[in-house]
Amino acid sequence: MPDTIWFRDDARPRRPRLSRERIVAAAVALLDAEGVAGFSMRGLAARLGAGTMSLYEYVRTKEDVLDLALDEVIGEIEVPSEIQAHGEIEGHGEPKPWRELLIAQLTQSRAVMRRHPWVPALTATRPLLGPRALARSRLFYAALAEAGLAGPVLTAAVGTLSSYVNGFVAAENIWWQKVRTPAADAEIRARVAGHLDAEFARLSQVEDADFDGQFLLGLGLILDGIEGRLGGAGR
Known part of the structure; x- marks a missing residue:
């Protein structure tokens, strides 16, 4: 398991000119502009109008x-x-x-990853242990546990849903970066449809450019599988 800020009590002294909040906001903007490959502490410092070493008053590492x-x-x-802080649905009202x-x-999630195309690359390389990520994870586990999943099947369902969204959006982002x-x-x-024989073109529906519809159809297939595992009829 890699060392991560979420495992440490890492309070750092604050100077008025900078703050961890300003650094994070600038980091998001830099990642949006340059991606993970183009991100550097030097570039972040330049965006903030600060010296590179001054950033380390607030964070330990890149x-x-x-x-x-x-x-x-x-x-x-x-x-x-x-949804309460501990991830359960409150008793009042219909959940x-x-x-x-x-x-x-x-x-x-897909909309966020479209706005911030660097997100799929980072979610695949580190434990998601920040407070916002944990709140979302609790929600997923609680919803599927209340539906009736448990143990390895519950973990697999959460992982499959996460992998589907990350993979779909990563491919979608790369496609639009090129096209x-x-x-x-x-x-x-x-051009692709013209290259295929008529039967294959009809089956593959390669000219369907409805990314929103494709995303929801694929997600529906996964949820049908989960529902089938629960003994439901599926949709």
Whole structure:
């Protein structure tokens, strides 16, 4: 297990000109602009108009900054108000059905990863132990546990949902980084469809550019599998 800021009591002295909050906000902006590969403490310091070494008054390492930036943007995924801090659904009112709740959460996750294309790369390389990430994880485990999953099956269900969203959005981000416009996307799809025989083109529906619809269909298939495991009829 790598060393991570979440395992340490790492309070650092504060100077008025900088703060950990300012550093994290600048780190998110730099990651949005340059990605993980282009991120550096020197570049972050330049964005803040500070010396590189002054950043280490607030964080110990570059990895700490990445951990904090990742948890910051995960906080853009809203945890419903009916979910208590310990992850359980409050007793008053009707809770959202687990399926509806997870679709809403994962749709928000995709939107966050589209706004911040560097997120999938970081979620794959570090434990997600920040307060915002843990709140979201508690929500997933609680929803599926209340639906009836437990033990390794519960863990596998959470992991499968997470991997699906991360993989889908990582591929989607790379595609749009290369293709850039819907017009170019449509041109490529038309050329591919013309290259395939008619039967294969019909089956593959390669000209379908509805990423939103494809995402929800794929997510629905996974949730159908989970529901089938619970003994439901699926959808």
